Amino acid sequence: MARRMDAVEVAKEVRGILRRWFDGTKFSVRTSKYAGGASIDIRWQDGPSEAAVLKLVRRFEGASFDGMIDLKTYNGEFEWRGENVTSGADWIMCHRGYTPATLQAAAERVVERYGLQGNYEVKRGCESAWIASSPDLDRDAREKALMRFDELVWREELQGG
Secondary structure: OOOEEEEHHHHHHHHHHHHHHHOOOEEEEEEEEEEEEEEEEEEOOOOOHHHHHHHHHHHHHHHHEEOOOOOEEEOOOOOOEEEEEEEEOEEEEEEEEEOHHHHHHHHHHHHOOOOOOOOOEEEEEOOOEEEOOOOOOOOOHHHHHHOOOHHHHHHHHOOOO
């Protein structure tokens, strides 16, 4: 029979993995317990992509959800450190943030790549950002500069492609 790792133990293992793989990036790893389960919330700024972090920690998710039939199912056991275990953390959520300097550098690369001329600045909202351009740009350049920043910069400059 598999041993059940509680969410706190899973968070401890996740912290260790992230520290080993991404030395120099500071991660916040927090657990939340609630009726019917538990989750782990990972936050950091700059550093590795969300996909890279999830690739390392996804095995510790104890459940999955099928939205088509509104069904939560529990993942099976897996081997960890020589023993079969199940995870007490149903969900692991990753939230990568960006420092203003990183956003500005990415915006500058996008402006250069698309040949945008004139003044621009990075505007930030609650969950997204965008490039705001000056009115002296021609119409095509303005449309490119006003594209949603998370669609343009995140994909091309911050997420690697």
